[in-house]
Amino acid sequence: MQLLSEILLLPLIGAVSITVFKGLMPKKLPGIWASALVGISFLLSIAADVHLAHLGVHHRVVTGNLWTWISGFGPAIGARLYLDPLAGVWLLVITGVGMLIHIYSIGYMHDDPGKARYFSYLNFFIFSMLLLVLAGNLIVLLIGWALVGLASYFLIGFWYHRPSAVRAAKKAFVMNTVGDVGILLGLALLYLHYHTVGYPHLFRILSAAHPGSAFFEWTAFLLYVGAMAKSAQFPLHMWLADAMEGPTPVSALIHAATMVTAGVYLMARLYPLLRLAPNVHYLIGAIGAFTAIFAASIAIFQRDIKKVLAYSTLSQLGYMFLAIGVGGYVAGVFHFMMHAFFKALLFLAAGSVIHALSGEQDINKMGGLFKKMPWTMAAFLAGTLAISGIPPFSGYFSKEAILGQAFNSGHTLLWGVGVLTAGMTAFYMFRLFFITFFGAPRDQTLYDHAHEAPLVMTVPVMILGVLAVVGGFFGGWLNRWLAPTFARYPGASHAGLESGPVFGTILTVGLAVIAILLAYWMYVKKRVAPNAGAATGLGRQAYEAWNMDTVWAWLAVIPFKTIGNWLKPVENGILEFVNGVASVVWLWAADLRPLQTGYVRRYALSIMVGLGALLAFYLIRA
């Protein structure tokens, strides 16, 4: 228990100390200090997981109350922490990948005047994310949930002088608030019925219930809305693409590796509830599959390196939800972990490219960079192969596990969508890879100034690169680690990793290989322009993300503003009425006008006289 509070507190201490003392700190200190604290937190997380592993297979839980959060209307709700193998996996990824990205940031943000602020936000994010994962009840989870949203708001809007960054930050915050209030209502319903929102207790109660009642469907749906907003599932996904306004390491850490997977964590955590809500459970998988293919279709036509990666994150999150939806919980967590490695790697490598090209993100101005940045190119290639699901890279194993599970459980349609998306993924990722690193330079000036990133940036990239290559071999270990957790309560009988049919694997990998060859033929052999196809027709629609922003504007923003405008006359009516009454009284009081001298002294005097009279009255009566 002590270990948990320390894991949590260290990054918080970092955030607070940097905020308070940034004026006194030498320029380089905040980055080193912040990275060191997350590093220690990482070591402690390993210790906590080792401790967990030493406990009996069925007793792997560390929990405790820090203080009573609230009481007075029913059973008290505590500020409770809870560590089990599922939280343990997230713990390692958050602090481990978090530490690497902190170190990378030292180089990336080297010249930014606001870097102390940057590192305090980054540490604050780590704290919030750890709070979310270590929460022992839904209230504490919701607090962490909202605070990661706040950290994300800070970091998307880090360059607050850019109007686009400010807009993106607001959109992310408001869309995430939609999720927050979903969780709020869901947990209120759970508390109403079961008088608890604490994990082990709630799950025990849920395990005894029978599925099929509308109550469970609604509660699960509300909590899923929270997951949907945070993990950018369709239709609450628009904010994630805009979130790329933040510095690239932030996109790697928050908007790819960790925060956006919080929804996957929540759904995996609540599997006893999903058992009771079969319709919502199916919906999760269906929306996941749809998000996967929908986002992939957008990614194919993007021309901003970060936008491609953002839509690919959306698509991969769709895979994770697909896994949850078909009951393959371990596969979902496995894909989360592999995705954290290869997507963080891709973002950081992309960051090195952007850094080298002095901030340029448009792939129309890149090309031929493999000569200038061989290490970055190698790392990017490793990440691209991993996300494309080419054996034996990490993504192959986790994606196969998800698709296998989808097929085995009879969700053939969802499986088909997943297979097709795998092919699309390979195409858009290799399109990005070939355009960026091969062919002739498209902008000679930028190309001439390009250079390999400094060591402080390449070393974290290399470490992630190694993980992205070999990560898949952790699958068996992860399966053994998580299986007892998902076996504790009913509802996850097929949680463990399964392998699908051989023809499925051949089909998926075959499609990916064909897609890669197609991308090679188009962008290396034929030198097709990067934005060809995005000018007209469906390509144009896909490039504009199927105009979901406009849809949202018409569905939510414009109606709300219009209602506000309609209500203005009502308000004026209320105010005018009062004005009318006031002026009538004013006229009526004209005779008393001489008393209104406007001298405060005289008013004060009258009041004193009045009070004196009251006092005298009191004294006389007594």
Added chain:
Amino acid sequence: MLVVWLMVVALAGSLVTLVVPRQSAKTVAAILGGIVVALYIGLLVHPGQGVNVAWIPAWGIRFHLGSDGLSLFLIGLTVVLTEVAILASKPEWGRVYFFWILFLEFGSLGLFSALDLFLFYIFWEVVLIPIFFLLTSWSGPKGRQAAMKWLIMNLFGSLFMLIGIVAVAVIHTQPFGPLTFEISQLVHLHMDARVTPWVFAAFFLAFAIKAPLWPFHGWMPDAYREAPAPVTALLSGVMSKAGVYGFLRIMLPLFFPEFVRYETGLLIFAVIGLVYGAFMALRQTDMKMVTAYASLSHIGMIALGIFTLTRVGILGATFQMVAHGLMVGGLFIILGFLEQRTGTRDISAMRGLNASAPRLAAYFLFFALATLGLPGLPGFVGEYLIIQGLVVHHVVFAVIAIIVLVMAAWYMLRVFQGVMQGPEGTKQIADLKAGQIWWIVPLAGLVLLLGVWPNGLTSHAVPSLYHAVHLLAGKGGSV
């Protein structure tokens, strides 16, 4: 007794500020306000019995003051926010200004601790006076008009309340004998079903105007806009709670069956205010007005909590009264600093001020986030409890309430970002001074503490809170 000493110090202090040298009036007022805060800490440790002596025996009126779970933290809110208002005021506003501020504190303390209905009425009227003069003499161009509206509407309401009070006391004599205004006695009242709705309405009108609840908020926009920032902070932070407090202290014990009978109507009424305030806040261009209408919306939320008639909803309302007072008080003070520095309240006339005033921006954001209900800060706690109360019988209202929470995020960030972010404008403003930071930090700390450890308040308030509102069993007995 301690609660009386708080009032004595406030009243005596107000008189002292009148006679000290003009330039030291603020310092003296701040010291006196500080003494009241110190005494309040004593009250927290030893809540004590209060005082209960005969006042006007012929009418059975007693001088009965005390503090319980319902009022203890509202008294705390009053003393803290008064001190903050004094510190945020300009010394050149002079002796009389500080006199009125401390006098207002005296009146508010009396209002929140009176346990005799007639005494309550006296203090109810007493607080009108300082606000009226603060509005006429230290306000913007339309201050006098705002003051008139404030006075007329509130007097209108309290006139009805007076009738209600007399009616209640007189009806009470019929079975129970001698005239009394003691609230704890009056609860045994059984009124004729033909009379009750009228008496109910009389009280309700007075409280709804003071809060204000939609559509009785006609006085609010002018008063909040014209008053100097510290006075707006007291108006929205403390005075608005007086109206809501009336529902809890007087109406719930006296009219519980009527609340049950009118429950749906009352909830609809409160939810209209909640939604209406949010929509108005969304369309304002004056940053002070955004916060004013946000406040209208929040008061609607608090009323919603009360009208659920559940323990948890009422606990939430009680918590939210205190939390909202501190948060919105802080926010209005920050907005006041901004207005002083820029000379405008128009959101579109400002941008990118974060660059020149990062600390001001940080505290602005902090109070804005607290107000929009960020989990981890106290606004969330109150909203959670109120929603927990709503889901018991009225899930539909809970759904509307959470939609308004999303709108709150939208309108608060709209103001913050419009003013503080975006490309830097031509205007540079001064950041917060050390003399301001030393008292804003404790205020922010208090807000943070309430958010992280709400049990500190709720465990002290319960169970004397449920006793005070006579909600010990029956419908509210569940959650």
